Amino acid sequence: MxxxxxxxxxxxxxxxxxxxxxxxxxxxxxxxxxxxxxxxxxxxxxxxxxxxxxxxxxxxxxxxxxxxxxxxxxxxxxxxxxxxxxxxxxxxxxxxxxxxxxxxxxxxxxxxxxxxxxxLPERSISTPTVLGVDEFALRRGRRYGTILVDAEAHHIVDLLEDPSADALVEWLSNHPGAKVICRDRDGVYASAARRGAPDALQVADRWHLVHNLADALERFAVRVLAALRKELKAEEFTDGAPPPELPLPVAPGRLIARNAERHDEIHELMAHRLTVSAIARRVRLDRKTVRRFANAEVAADLLGPRGRRATALDAYLPYLARRWREGQHVAAFLFDEVRQQGYRGSKRTVRRQLTGWRVAEPPPPAHAMLPGPRTLAWLLLRRPSDLDEKEQILLKQLYERSPELVCARQLAQHFLRLVRERRGRELDDWVADVHSAGPPELRGFSRNLQHDWAAVHAGLTERWSSGCVEGNVNKVKVTKRQMFGRARFDLLRKRVLLAN
Ligand SMILES: [Zn+2]
Structure with missing residues (x-):
């Protein structure tokens, strides 16, 4: 138009x-x-x-x-x-x-x-009073940049392509005025913030504090679980684990007897080289049934797993169960083994028996039921009221075996309370508790806190946190995805800053 x-x-x-x-x-x-x-x-x-x-x-x-x-x-x-x-x-x-x-x-x-x-023209950047600093992935696992966030207004202030401390120091000296800087725990940004804005109050980010605690607990869990596993294995060796539930051999019933008769009859006729059709006429069964009997080496093989009474395999079940517990779950190998011991039944029977065990999942030995170190670390960190019944039972069982776990959990929960309720003044007590009774991994964690004491203390006292950085990192991520990873940094930065 x-x-x-x-x-x-x-x-x-x-x-x-x-x-x-x-x-x-x-x-x-x-x-x-x-x-x-x-x-x-x-x-x-x-x-x-x-x-x-x-x-x-x-x-x-x-x-x-x-x-x-x-x-x-x-x-x-x-x-x-x-x-x-x-x-x-x-x-x-x-x-x-x-x-x-x-x-x-x-x-x-x-x-x-x-x-x-x-x-588009750049928007002028005004330095926020409370600045949150963190890294974000430009290429996941490969390239990182720095994201700067207004921790009060919760919006992105700037993106830096260079994640180094020097780049942040330069930015801070070009944009003076931040009174509070929330940053990671004693890492690159901590040193940059100290150099670039020496007068600002340094606040160790609470999220990072909890993350560091989780790491320490995971290292602790690795050690404790290894000891528990060894202990449980030793016990299993002496006790002998319970065998998978064995079906008891039962005296052959009427059905079994009739099947056995038929099987004998049909196999005898086969020995006389009669065809399947001829046998079917003679015994008055359809050809399919006759073929089934003809294919079965023994009559017992004809019964399904549910209708089963006795099979030629019954005598070998204890042996099979032992081998199963030892870890041999391959039907073909187990078939060879029982055949060498005199089993004359079919491989299918062995296979069927093992399928039953596989489906019923015989309870694994106790040492295999221990959680992984990461799972255990999170069990220790979660609020007791957030644990479901299964998790509570698991923890209780573990406590009985390892008193060290009880202590680690108490210390972890206490630290989380300090973080949640910002009771920074109790931090000294907590550190003292850790050093008198805590496991070595937590002692290491608390020594690390002492390197950055003022900022950690501020993190547990002041209301600011760069927690909002997480949400903003996600915004960058969404924009980046729209650009199909082809984003050149200048364009990504412009879109993020101007679209905000
Ligand atoms: Zn003119």
Missing amino acids: HLTVRCEAAGANCPHCGAWSEAFHSSYERNLGDLPIAGRRAIIDLRVRRFRCYQPECPRKTFVEQAPIFAERYAHRTRRLRSLLEDIGLALGGRPGSRHCTRLAIPTSRTTLLRMVRA
């Missing part, structure tokens, strides 16, 4: 000297893309005139009239279309943005959208 537009004024001001001129020289048409009309692509055909400038001292001989309310000089789009495209580019990125534009009847290429986003 084309709209023809022209200016009504009789003349225009010379852009160089500002003098008014109505001396018409020539005219031409500018084509400006505009917002769609009734779902159709719209183009404004703007007729512009060229005027002469007669001011003797003005070097401009002619000039073209401008329509600044429509579009900038040389632009191919109206202002309102450009600002819509910039919004789309910021919100959706290149390729999805371009698809969306096609649907809106304002077709625009991916590269054009991205160029427009790149050309």
